[in-house]
Amino acid sequence: MKQFILSLSLISILTSCSVDNPSIVTVQNANVVDIVAPDTLNYQQTEIFEITYIKPTTCHTFEGFDVLGEAPELTIRTETRFEDNFNCEDTPTNTETVQFEYFVDIQQDHVFKFLSGASDSGQLQFITLNIPVNIE
Structure with missing residues (x-):
């Protein structure tokens, strides 16, 4: 029985998580x-948008885009990964520019709504782009 408990304890110690860097x-x-953004979208082509967002701390890194809805009307949220290692510095004026790639697969004009923040009352605010599609 002592060997079983000793073995179990040893396994627990060897497989436990490290908390050195919480x-x-x-x-x-x-x-x-x-x-x-492009002035027009070309049907059946990938279009590139340059998105500049606020990077509020040194612990934020670009994660990706969350695209909601279906073409031709899309709501896009720019997402960051926040890893609080308890050594973050505030950088409220720091910005970063990333690319958003979009494949145009329908022939209708598009509406893109990019989340830009919230008002003092909590109402979400967007930068809205209405972009026509070139079918040629």
């Missing part, structure tokens, strides 16, 4: 401040 990881929406 951190808390979450995914957060970023506030978009600028968008460089």
Whole structure:
């Protein structure tokens, strides 16, 4: 019985998690401040948008885009990964620019709504782009 308990204790010690570098990881929406977009979209082609968002701390890194809805009307949230290692520095004026790639698969004009923040009352705010589709 002592060997069983000793073996179980040894296995627990060898397989336990290390807490040397504790951190808390979450995914957060970023506030978009600028968008460089094409004037028209070309049907059956991939279009590139340059999205600039606020990177509020040194612990935020770009995670990706969350696209809601269906073409031709899409709501896009820019997501960051926040890893709080308890050594983050605030950088409220720091921005980063990333690319959003979109394949145009329908022939209708598109509406893109990029989340840009919230008002003082909590109402979500968007940068809205209405972009026609070139079918040629």
